[in-house]
Amino acid sequence: MSLVETSIQTSETPLGRDDLARMVARDIAPGSFVNLGIGQPTLVSNYLKPEQNITLHTENGMLGMGPVATGDQIDGDLINAGKIAVTELPGASYFHHADSFAIMRGGHLDICVLGAFQVSATGDLANWHTGAPDAIPAVGGAMDLATGAKDVFVMMTLLTREGASKIVEACTYPLTGLGCVTRVYTDKAVFLTGPDGVRVRETFGCTLEELQALVPVPLTAAPAVER
């Protein structure tokens, strides 16, 4: 197997969560409608710039969500999907749950950013259930977001605490959606996933060869145009 280009290392060290969030924010096209999942993806909102003109959707019934509320801004009737008090920006709108999920399921969101346990080489996503027999399953809106958004970005560490790759040939955890992930942002690299296999856009603190040693699926350098 030839990895071809190895000049795609763009950082001397792995990226921290905030650096990764900043990168995701930078990569979102101006004017996009975006849903940020609970947890690490929420950090992205800290790095969106006003001139990007991004509109945030929250599945509990709002477009035009603003930053987390503080002090007197806190209003129990204005929360995000993580049940955190948030604020409303000019141009916001409210709607009921079926209308809100119609926005997601009808393919109207440009991007959703989600956390994950595993992503497969063909973009299958596992992010809702460990599959442990005694675990209480809870899915929320994960399957709707994974299935409905035009692009699904995943943010996660590349390796589990035990050192196993979360990019896998086939997910062993219960699936959230099939072939839905288009891009995976990790501390060690950005991966583009899809029917053509896994391409690496850039690496952080490792070469493509070193990355390949960690990931059990064939990697290729993405063509320059996709970087």
Next chain:
Amino acid sequence: MSLVETSIQTSETPLGRDDLARMVARDIAPGSFVNLGIGQPTLVSNYLKPEQNITLHTENGMLGMGPVATGDQIDGDLINAGKIAVTELPGASYFHHADSFAIMRGGHLDICVLGAFQVSATGDLANWHTGAPDAIPAVGGAMDLATGAKDVFVMMTLLTREGASKIVEACTYPLTGLGCVTRVYTDKAVFLTGPDGVRVRETFGCTLEELQALVPVPLTAAPAVER
């Protein structure tokens, strides 16, 4: 065949359109939500009394429709399903077409009143298409009303111009809905239709025997409790 009770003639003469509309209006239970079809059923609104507290629905997106607009009241943005300018009563609401038909199709209207070409002994309705091969078909909301309302009342003359009964064993015109009609108001009698066959609530200007001679399905007098 025994017709049993013949003492159900309540008028010496057949009823005119306005008398019939007055009777339908009187029969609508207080507090009902009602849709009045285009044509003869629209007359019913002239005889609804304020104390009945009836709310009228129009399928083009409104509850709380008031009387036909006159003079300065006429507003091109406020029309009924017959495209006639109407008015708005206190407590009215507007909604889009899918929400409006959800009211009808979800079984939330108590009564709709429709015209008909034919009604079968089991309550099948034919009211949208003559079936003539060169006719341009047009259905509008007829099938949704027939299928969705809790009770479907039909208003029509009993006989065609050629003297044929419009209450039939089985409809020969294309159907609007199966087994949906619960009551038929005609100039000569009020019929209750359903799985038990056709029962006659009252007759106008004829006896039950005379009515039976006109109608090709077995008639029985409705039990007093249903009159």
Next chain:
Amino acid sequence: MLNFVDTVGEAVAAVKDGSTVMIGGFGNAGQPFELIDALLESGATDLTVVNNNAGQGDQGLALLIKEGRVRKMICSFPRQSDSWHFDAKYKAGQIELELVPQGNLAERIRAAGAGIGGFFTPTGYGTMLAEGKETRIIDGRGQVFETPIHADVALIKALKADGVGNLIYRKTARNFGPIMAAAAKHTVVQVSEIVPTGSLDPENIVTPGIYVNSIVRIDSSGAAAAGTAEQVA
């Protein structure tokens, strides 16, 4: 037929043993806390409850579950840091769980109100939540057949009602209220204010009064506030 009632007890009297009850709210926003408390008080049991979650902490729905009144939960996210009463009942095998992706939950409730017999959706296709369900490929996408969720009674919270039962909501507290109101045979609403008919703009009504059966006003202290409806209706 619409009724304005004076107490939350009267409001929830429509819930019987064995009823399916939809309860509005997402997190605390839009949760009809006072109606849930009245339901607990009423003693109704063997309930199927439809809610996005399965109760939190030691209040409301969590207490209904703790007291063994809930036979089955239909929800999207039962597991929360403080959902200990549900967790205990579930692990003990004393409560049934139908886990539904949140968008399917919303769309299935909407389908019930709109008279839809069932629908195909890509959500959940190829996952364990579609196991045993009918599937088909439509326009190249795998889709799952989902059925409407009807209820006997819905308990929801709105901001204001007028004299004919039209409702408006507040911010993200709207969430499941409008679709549950349409999906239930009998809809009970707690509101902060009852205003005269005609004072809400017809353009801005979110739930038309046709979907509402009982209204009770809860004042800001949480107590049912009697005697207002007649004056304004």
Next chain:
Amino acid sequence: MLNFVDTVGEAVAAVKDGSTVMIGGFGNAGQPFELIDALLESGATDLTVVNNNAGQGDQGLALLIKEGRVRKMICSFPRQSDSWHFDAKYKAGQIELELVPQGNLAERIRAAGAGIGGFFTPTGYGTMLAEGKETRIIDGRGQVFETPIHADVALIKALKADGVGNLIYRKTARNFGPIMAAAAKHTVVQVSEIVPTGSLDPENIVTPGIYVNSIVRIDSSGAAAAGTAEQVA
């Protein structure tokens, strides 16, 4: 991406030969007359048009049909006292008609916007409009399988837009506008007024800007009014 355009010609440029075009309105209420006139002017042909009716008199959609631009109509009520252009084309076999019960039309348009692959409805069961369609009995009722209606472009009319494309409508002119906006890949709206972002109450937005692509203001004389969007957006 949202654009405020100065002319109705720019607004309808998204319609290409062969496009499926949804046109809002029920009777004259909510009909985007100026956009339809611009579509006629554009010369786009071989269109599939989705509208409740099939044109009236000698204006708008009726003229599009008369000029042979419409290959197929999807509508519920083509036959009207003054639908002579449709009538003539239909009797000459020069236009295809898909006749859809009005509630199915609305629900199929809504399904397209909401990502539903198809649904079962009792409407039309046992009638000639269900011939050839899949049916099944659900909860004892015969039901018919209906599929979503997608469109390339929607042309609709609203009362006001703000700078991010949020729309409000007026009275029964709302009708098909909100569901068509969601069902089309590209939604074009003519409005009477463009107002500053933030001046519409978020509780009262009927169509969120996510569904809107092009907005043109038509002043009360019917002419496109240029140069307002930048000042307020």
